[in-house]
Amino acid sequence: METKIQELARQAKQSSYQLATLSTEVKNDVLNSLRKNLINHSENLLVANKKDLNYAKDQDQSSAFIDRLTLNHDRIIAMADALTTIIELEDPNQRILESQTISNGLILEKTSTPLGVIAMIYESRPNVTIDAAALCFKSGNAVILKGGKEAIHSNRALHRVIVEALKEHSLSEVCVQFIDHTERAATHALLQQVDFIDVVIPRGGKNLIKAITEQSQLPVIKHLDGICHIYIDQAADMDMAEQIIINAKCQRPGVCNAMETLLIHQDIAKKVLPRFVEMLKEQGVRLKGCEQSCKIISNLEQASEEDWSTEYLDLILSIKIVKNTNAAIHHINYYGSGHSDSIVTEDKGCAEQFLQQVDSAAVYHNASTRFTDGEVFGKGAEIGISTDKLHARGPVGLKELTSYKYLIRGTGQIRD
Known part of the structure; x- marks a missing residue:
């Protein structure tokens, strides 16, 4: 398991370099294909979701749990509408945040850049599969999706729709990877990939967040309780x-x-x-x-x-x-x-x-x-709502999935 997860992470890291320079036009074309595919495959998605719902009911899960897990036509349309909003949003990358020319003539530009590779670990909400994939992709990040066992059929079906959209535009499916294993060992292995993954974002119950925060060797953008x-x-x-x-x-x-x-x-x-x-x-x-x-x-x-x-x-x-x-x-x-x-x-x-x-x-x-919601806040969707103060706070959308670097342009300057 550990070797397989390491290989997924390595592939994601390689794909992140390509994604960082992918044009806004291509990214939007992929997301538009994904939007269409969600509608076209809606019946298949509902069949897959039904399997998860039946299992949840057999396990006597609460009504609130069932609600979070449920897909229906309206929620599929809502996911598609969120993609439309994300397409319309400004690309958060390669924006000049600050610019200055210092005394020796060097031009310094503080420029937005993707975080790199994001591991998304989440429970019960199938829509997170689409939201996370779309936000990471538009912001130039590779993403590894690790959903919970309670939504495994729904997440598999949604990932197939994502892969189809990527392939339509000759992009590798390793840009958006899905760990099709529900064992805790897969999560543990993912949290150790310090050479390839830049940040992990957990989304789920308090126990999940606590476990990931304690186990992870990676930086964590976390959402604890919503009290x-x-x-x-x-x-x-x-x-x-x-x-x-x-x-x-x-x-x-x-x-x-x-x-x-x-x-x-x-x-x-x-x-x-x-x-x-x-x-x-x-x-x-x-x-x-x-x-x-x-x-x-x-x-x-x-x-x-x-x-x-x-x-x-x-x-x-x-x-x-x-x-x-x-x-x-x-x-x-x-x-x-x-x-x-x-x-x-x-x-x-x-x-x-x-x-x-x-x-x-x-x-x-x-x-x-x-x-308090990414869609309501004009972000199209959110990958989670951070209760941290670093690196992001509140609904995490496109801009929160970027960092920055300094681009320095010179004419041969050397330091005395």
């Missing part, structure tokens, strides 16, 4: 707050930008908490409250200390009453994961304090956290 908060300030528009709460928690509870903790200013808690509880229970949400919340609503389940740092990915919500905006910010920075957090208020001063002091990748005022 997202909505804080309802005393100056909030309560009708707006209600809509934001329902959207952030209930629209798709199994995704990383869904709300996991609701914070409420103490001065309005007695008035608004019963309204919010009734509204959320109507949506089937299981509620866990702090001690003060449980005094207001006697039949709330008592939240534990662990709940404040738990990503439920389900119709479960923790509720905490806080003293003021400072207390809300402290709670978020202490228990949150640096993903997405929002304040609902008409007080511009409180809003600005929240926006500046909450240490998260995406911080909102009067909006749902559900907008």
Whole structure:
């Protein structure tokens, strides 16, 4: 296994040199072929996905898990639409970021360049296969895809569609490789390829991210938990707050930008908490409250200390009453994961304090956290949402998959 993975990585490294200089026109032509192929092969993709769904149901996986795993016609169209957006985006490579001429006449240009070879290790979401392949390819990177066993049939079928598009334009399939093995040994071997792979990006549950971070000898751009908060300030528009709460928690509870903790200013808690509880229970949400919340609503389940740092990915919500905006910010920075957090208020001063002091990748005022998404942010798609601060933060799109190098042009200068 290790020898095979090493050879895949070596091939990817060789192909990365070609990809780094591939014209934007050729890259867009390949992506356009991929877009067409997705539509043309949609029925085959759905048949493959059905196999994965049947296995997941046999394993009694949660509804949220099933939702992440599911492909349907609308989601295939959405993948194709994302490709259209990526095609339309500016090529992130060979852009001059800075330029200067120093005193001896040397011209220095800081120029964007691909990262090189990216290993993408992910769970359950088949659309990641297309998103990752497209973003890496357009940004000039070779990619090695390693999906989970729960989506193996879907990922195989999607990779075949990718290879078909590459071959239509006489490009080698090693530009986008797929590890057709689900054993952990394959992942471990991949994480040791320091000579050939430049960065690994894991996308999945906390256990996957933790294991890869601990095992990897490669740099990791990681997305840990999505412990997202909505804080309802005393100056909030309560009708707006209600809509934001329902959207952030209930629209798709199994995704990383869904709300996991609701914070409420103490001065309005007695008035608004019963309204919010009734509204959320109507949506089937299981509620866990702090001690003060449980005094207001006697039949709330008592939240534990662990709940404040738990990503439920389900119709479960923790509720905490806080003293003021400072207390809300402290709670978020202490228990949150640096993903997405929002304040609902008409007080511009409180809003600005929240926006500046909450240490998260995406911080909102009067909006749902559900907008933290590469497509929504105009990136076409994302390869993941980084909760790191280096090398990328937030939705990772084309520009985040590049680095830079200095190009220096001279006329024979030598250093004294």
